[in-house]
Amino acid sequence: MTEHFPSKIGLSQQFDCSYLADKKEQLLVILDSNCYTPSRFETLLSFGFRRSGDQIYRPHCPACHACQSVRVLADDYVPSRSQKRKWNKINSEFRFKYSTQEQADYYQLYEKYITMRHSDGSMYPPNRLQYESFLFCRWLPITFIELWHKEQLIAVAVTDTMPTALSAIYTFFDPDYADLSLGTVMIMAQLEFARQHAKAYLYLGYQIDACPKMRYKQQYLPAQQFKSDVWVNI
Template sequence: MTEHFPSKIGLSQQFDCSYLPDRQEQLLVILDSQCYNPARFQDLLELGFRRSGDQIYRPHCPSCNACESMRLPVEDFVLSKSQKRKLKTAKGQFHIKFSETEQPNYYSLYENYINQKHHDGTMFPPNRLQYESFLFCNWLPVTFIELWDKDELIAVAVTDTMPNSLSAIYTFYHPDYDKFSLGVVMILLQIEFAKDSGLDYVYLGYQIDECRKMSYKSQFKPAERFISDVWQVKL
């Protein structure tokens, strides 16, 4: 895959890490405009890159390699007993919709989620500019998977769509529904969506074993992690 590595890359300044407070973070940023399309981005996902808003990046920290890109091979994924139960409960009680465009009721759900669930994080306090610049993209198809309780929107999974894969960007949900493990349920729905669409992978972003907030990703198995520039299976 080295032949796909872009020739125009920038290096950010170092700044405080959002996940490990005692570390400094630095990013490789793609500057080549030809990389900003779904097929080329899929090549870059295979090289450990990700997007935030319109920008493609990859961690490149001088003294830390804690971030490992993670993906799920859709055909190999096996639901645990707990995941089967959570998915069955959600499907029995709620209904699922798909949208190719952002809907007006998304922001209030996002704002409530950040205020109640992440008031100690870097995304607090939420605002519309931050929301739009983080989640949405002008050069890539984005699918919004919605979960509804009757006529109330309770969860949204923002999902990038590439020719042969999906990338889970962010999920936000109504905090009153915590007992339904909606963060897990929405990933399971993305895996189902990928399988129904005949896609090979769902990318889950970066796994950081030292970060407690990332621990939920370890329950999705088997997974592959991009370690030392090679995808390795983690059972």
């Protein structure tokens, strides 16, 4: 990688957008093998890139700029009243655990989550190959933040771990506990983990205002958004 950018970048073909109907999606894909390390990937995150499986990419759609990368300033994060209420529902019957390895009970929880919550999406029906190729990575350490209710695993936040930042890849949870707002709770757990481990940012992926399911990422403040190749405060 050069001082500022990879030396080899590919451009995918256009395909139907996963988030916006009647839109086409195109990706920049990193082909430079030197970029596939935690520290260099962290630099690429700061340029609006992200990973899916082992691959590093960034949206590059000529007719659309809806995807805007968002990162939360972990040390400065202040939960809203609504977020505090959701966090306070996690009482003494619940506990967080942390793993650097996938556990055997993750896939069953993932399968239940996709089947019950996203049966209308591109990830349905779930299968183990899709699960592994999407979430896991051979060149990057991952922290799995688990939430347990007594002896039952109810949520997992898959979190990429770089030298000075975290990146939230995906959270899946038991739909039977949907009233606990576990999507919000697990982002807050990632922010707490970031503070405890001196990580400056939690990258949340792409904010897409035109997609109702992808508008939530500006709710964690203070944060920054990557617009026109510059990070600006939200």
